Amino acid sequence: MTALRLVSGSLSGSLSAHGLTRSRVLVLVVSLGLLLYPVIRPYDIYPQTVMLLAFLLAIEAVSWNIISGYTGYISLGHSVFLGLGGYAVAIVATRSGINPVVLAPLGAVVVTAVAVLVGFIVLRRRSHAFVIITIALLLTTQAVFTNWKSLTGGSNGLTLPLPGWSNDIQALPFYYMFLGILGATVLFSWQIRRRKFGTGLIAIREDEGKAAAIGVDAARYKVLAFACSAFFVGLAGGVYGYYQTFLNPPGMFSILTSVMIVLACLIGGRGTLFGPVIGAFILQGANEAATVYGGSSEARVLLFGVVLVLVVLFMPAGLLPTLERWWQRRHPAHTHFTNQMGALGQGRLEFTRRLPQEMPAYREAPVLLDVRGVSKSFGGLKAVDDADLQVREGSITALIGPNGSGKTTLFNLVTGVMRADAGEIWFDGQRIDELAAHRRGHLGLARTFQVTRLFDSMTVLENVVSPVPDTGVRTLLADAVSGTEAERARHLLDYVGLGAFESQRAGALSYGQKKLVELAQVLMMEPRLILLDEPAGGINPRLVERLSAMIRDLNEQGVTFLVVEHNIPMVLDLCDPVYVFARGRAISEGPPEVVRNDPAVLDAYLGEEWASEPEVPMVQAVVGGGD
Amino acid sequence: MEQFLQALVLGLLIGGVYALMASGLTLVFGVMNVVNVAHGATLVGVAMLTWWVWNATGVDPLLIGIVLVPVMFGVGWVAYRGVISRISTESVSMSVLLTFGIALTVEGVLNVVAGNKFRSATPSYFDESLRVGGLILPKAQVYGVTLALVTLLALYVVLTHTWTGRAIRATSQNPSGAALVGISAAGTSALTFAIGTATTAVGGSILSVLYPFFPASHYDWISRLLGIIVLGGMGSLPGALVGALLLGVAETMTATYGSLQWATVVFYVAILIVLLFRPEGLFGSRLREDVA
Numbered sequence: 001m002t003a004l005r006l007v008s009g010s011l012s013g014s015l016s017a018h019g020l021t022r023s024r025v026l027v028l029v030v031s032l033g034l035l036l037y038p039v040i041r042p043y044d045i046y047p048q049t050v051m052l053l054a055f056l057l058a059i060e061a062v063s064w065n066i067i068s069g070y071t072g073y074i075s076l077g078h079s080v081f082l083g084l085g086g087y088a089v090a091i092v093a094t095r096s097g098i099n100p101v102v103l104a105p106l107g108a109v110v111v112t113a114v115a116v117l118v119g120f121i122v123l124r125r126r127s128h129a130f131v132i133i134t135i136a137l138l139l140t141t142q143a144v145f146t147n148w149k150s151l152t153g154g155s156n157g158l159t160l161p162l163p164g165w166s167n168d169i170q171a172l173p174f175y176y177m178f179l180g181i182l183g184a185t186v187l188f189s190w191q192i193r194r195r196k197f198g199t200g201l202i203a204i205r206e207d208e209g210k211a212a213a214i215g216v217d218a219a220r221y222k223v224l225a226f227a228c229s230a231f232f233v234g235l236a237g238g239v240y241g242y243y244q245t246f247l248n249p250p251g252m253f254s255i256l257t258s259v260m261i262v263l264a265c266l267i268g269g270r271g272t273l274f275g276p277v278i279g280a281f282i283l284q285g286a287n288e289a290a291t292v293y294g295g296s297s298e299a300r301v302l303l304f305g306v307v308l309v310l311v312v313l314f315m316p317a318g319l320l321p322t323l324e325r326w327w328q329r330r331h332p333a334h335t336h337f338t339n340q341m342g343a344l345g346q347g348r349l350e351f352t353r354r355l356p357q358e359m360p361a362y363r364e365a366p367v368l369l370d371v372r373g374v375s376k377s378f379g380g381l382k383a384v385d386d387a388d389l390q391v392r393e394g395s396i397t398a399l400i401g402p403n404g405s406g407k408t409t410l411f412n413l414v415t416g417v418m419r420a421d422a423g424e425i426w427f428d429g430q431r432i433d434e435l436a437a438h439r440r441g442h443l444g445l446a447r448t449f450q451v452t453r454l455f456d457s458m459t460v461l462e463n464v465v466s467p468v469p470d471t472g473v474r475t476l477l478a479d480a481v482s483g484t485e486a487e488r489a490r491h492l493l494d495y496v497g498l499g500a501f502e503s504q505r506a507g508a509l510s511y512g513q514k515k516l517v518e519l520a521q522v523l524m525m526e527p528r529l530i531l532l533d534e535p536a537g538g539i540n541p542r543l544v545e546r547l548s549a550m551i552r553d554l555n556e557q558g559v560t561f562l563v564v565e566h567n568i569p570m571v572l573d574l575c576d577p578v579y580v581f582a583r584g585r586a587i588s589e590g591p592p593e594v595v596r597n598d599p600a601v602l603d604a605y606l607g608e609e610w611a612s613e614p615e616v617p618m619v620q621a622v623v624g625g626g627d
Numbered sequence: 628m629e630q631f632l633q634a635l636v637l638g639l640l641i642g643g644v645y646a647l648m649a650s651g652l653t654l655v656f657g658v659m660n661v662v663n664v665a666h667g668a669t670l671v672g673v674a675m676l677t678w679w680v681w682n683a684t685g686v687d688p689l690l691i692g693i694v695l696v697p698v699m700f701g702v703g704w705v706a707y708r709g710v711i712s713r714i715s716t717e718s719v720s721m722s723v724l725l726t727f728g729i730a731l732t733v734e735g736v737l738n739v740v741a742g743n744k745f746r747s748a749t750p751s752y753f754d755e756s757l758r759v760g761g762l763i764l765p766k767a768q769v770y771g772v773t774l775a776l777v778t779l780l781a782l783y784v785v786l787t788h789t790w791t792g793r794a795i796r797a798t799s800q801n802p803s804g805a806a807l808v809g810i811s812a813a814g815t816s817a818l819t820f821a822i823g824t825a826t827t828a829v830g831g832s833i834l835s836v837l838y839p840f841f842p843a844s845h846y847d848w849i850s851r852l853l854g855i856i857v858l859g860g861m862g863s864l865p866g867a868l869v870g871a872l873l874l875g876v877a878e879t880m881t882a883t884y885g886s887l888q889w890a891t892v893v894f895y896v897a898i899l900i901v902l903l904f905r906p907e908g909l910f911g912s913r914l915r916e917d918v919a
Contacts, residue, residue: 068720072718072720073720074720074723074724076664076723076727118899121899121902121903122899122902122906124906125906125907127906127907128656128662128719128861129857129861129902129906129908131662131719131720131723132662132853132854132856132857133857133898133899133902135664135846135849135850135853136850136853136854136895136898139846139847139850139891140850140891140892140895143888143891143892144892146888147886147888147889147892255846259727259731262724262727266724298735298738298739298743298842299735299738299739301731301734301735301738302731302732302734302735302736302738302739303735304728304731304735305728305729305730305731305732305733305734305735306728306732306735307728308724308725308727308728308731309710309725309728309729309732311728312714312721312724312725312728313710313713313714313725316714316721
């Protein structure tokens with residue numbers, strides 16, 4: 001039971017000091033055991049061999065986990081890096097006479113370069129080509145190395161000199177080398193996971209579009225993750241070639257090895273730190289047993305295939321997360337409810353981005369967001385048609401209009417989710433329509449979504465601290481949750497009334513709660529302009545009032561808002577000016593009292609019959625019929 | 628010049644066969660968002676079955692392929708209902724892993740049942756050739772590509788002129804919209820997967836005549852076919868056709884003016900170059916990135 005608690009603690013993702021110490025003790029004990037084992041039994045070569053092959057598989061699985069577990073991009077040909085690393089080292093070693101162990105880092109460098117190159121080509125966009133290219137890369141590289149006889153010896157392979165040490169301890173140095181690389185790989189993976197870089201990767205896995213909205217440069221993160229997932233496999237490949245003393249293309253670029261990497265990670269738990277290690281030991285053990293009990297490599301294909309199908313169907317999360325879930329079911333956490341009174345009773349939020357001086361009334365204020373003649377079509381449908389819109393600094397501008405009038409598409413064009421076909425978008429005196437979505441986020445342009453998009457597997461607190469302010473290396477390497485950040489995030493969560501939920505998974509929250517968390521997340525970016533897409537949808541009337549108060553409060557501290565909302569009373573109460581969109585462009589604009597009585601607006605919302613009966617109050621009619 | 632023409636025509640003949648093999652793969656991806664890595668293994672499985680029936684009865688392998696169409700349709704339907712549908716709501720990566728597992732399982736079963744050795748169906752015409760003008764066209768290749776094109780045409784007619792086909796195309800363009808107008812997504816997916824698998828009946832039987840195969844050959848095939856649909860644009864049938872013809876011509880050209888061994892390598896370098904400039908492939912549409 002204690003052991004399980006340890007495992008569970010290591011997993012829980014929450015960075016409580018409690019869980020960390022317990023899992024650290026377990027890791028320390030296991031590491032010590034592995035370090036001392038050969039000292040106690042130095043001449044048991046067979047178990048040492050089995051162990052070192054398990055270490056190698058674990059190195060590969062932990063590395064694979066970075067691109068395919070954290071980031072969610074499956075690589076089906078990961079053994080290509082083992083082969084490339086091994087061959088790079090072997091080719092130089094046979095020509096120069098330098099010891100392969102000394103050259104092993106060369107293997108790491110070569111595979112990292114290859115990963116960056118391939119990643120740059122296939123990971124720039126959100127696309128399913130990656131998994132295909134990884135299979136192709138493995139098979140093509142195998143073909144190249146078979147055919148390029150002058151360099152690689154073709155199918156005859158390359159033979160390396162035998163290691164210089166005594167035959168009695170032949171496996172021992174390799175045992176420690178692989179153990180050392182495994183330790184480094186696990187530390188590396190852990191460091192990635194606990195930094196902003198790692199949170200960004202998880203964000204990409206959960207929702208790549210949303211990740212961009214909070215400032216994550218997905219393309220750069222993914223390429224970097226692929227490089228990280230190649231590095232140690234290449235290093236291990238250099239050593240592995242020497243251990244084998246013989247390299248041939250089918251052995252070094254083996255599909256079966258790729259399968260084992262994937263399986264090890266799946267069995268242990270994709271996306272967890274130690275899952276791949278545990279999975280590797282289980283799988284290598286099973287593999288060894290299969291060999292001992294007469295399984296040919298052909299039979300192993302069948303075995304691995306069936307296991308892969310079964311794991312995907314019945315235990316897709318893997319061993320560790322399954323255990324964790326079981327543990328949590330046995331020990332349910334207390335249920336919390338939105339602290340409505342707390343949320344409603346909280347005072348002003350101390351917002352850090354303050355206005356330089358007393359703002360002029362917004363009508364004279366400079367234009368913060370300027371949309372000029374923007375158009376966007378989907379096939380024959382003009383969703384946004386030569387639209388103009390200006391949001392002045394310090395205003396709470398509303399954008400209303402019937403469904404399908406192009407409001408959300410305009411949001412998408414402004415935030416960079418889509419590119420406009422024509423027109424210009426300026427933000428704070430800078431033209432932004434060519435900028436990537438994450439760059440616009442860095443400039444202080446934030447948005448919430450109509451249907452909230454939180455990272456469901458992260459905790460509420462992790463969600464709130466997930467935005468990144470720039471693409472700098474320092475940010476990438478910063479702690480995922482630093483002390484001051486966590487403090488600020490808790491403050492924001494208290495502000496929206498969800499302080500009690502900080503360590504819950506976001507996926508467990510209700511729809512309305514998610515909306516509030518998303519607002520807190522957006523505030524974490526310290527934005528200058530927040531685009532709210534139907535903020536009041538699905539929230540109870542009291543909270544709508546509170547939400548209006550929050551928006552007003554933030555606005556007084558210098559945050560500008562552009563709000564899309566169907567709750568017309570809220571809009572008319574809160575916003576000025578109001579833009580009315582119909583058929584992809586603004587048909588009316590002005591203070592709420594003017595827009596309210598504009599016949600064009602009535603026409604757009606309700607059709608001509610309604611417009612001919614002006615005595616029907618528009619507000620009631622729209623609220624009755626809105627969604 | 629004659630050599631060039633010979634290589635070009637032969638390349639197009641080969642590409643026509645590739646097009647049929649890739650059509651099922653791209654159709655399944657387009658409609659269901661499933662990258663069916665088991666497609667190659669299914670082809671090799673059909674080739675093995677064809678070889679076995681041919682060896683036992685002497686019936687023409689291509690004819691066997693036609694007979695196998697309803698059989699493979701059933702296999703696809705059962706595979707979808709029994710296995711694939713269990714994860715259809717999850718991400719693409721899970722379907723890749725699942726179908727990869729199925730591919731390995733099929734390979735393993737073939738290994739156990741048939742053994743790890745090369746086979747090839749050799750009907751009477753397999754080493755005969757037709758002479759058209761100055762060109763030499765292997766009969767097997769001509770028969771194979773004819774059958775492939777007829778099958779592709781049939782597929783095209785089914786997709787454009789039947790309600791089933793309309794449902795499939797509607798689902799591929801907008802699954803939730805299709806559901807709203809009364810198309811059962813699960814039913815359509817099962818049908819699509821069944822049709823995609825049915826194309827391997829003809830494709831696999833052609834394979835058994837044109838190419839020596841053994842259980843692990845499916846890796847070569849799947850990487851070739853996946854390459855074709857990535858190049859053409861994933862989910863696009865015209866893209867698959869163009870990608871397949873390009874691969875066929877690239878292979879014969881490389882073989883004629885270089886060495887056959889480098890043919891696939893040349894093709895993959897070409898794919899990477901295309902992806903560098905058009906990440907969505909030649910005929911692919913970009914993913915709507917505003918849809919989560």
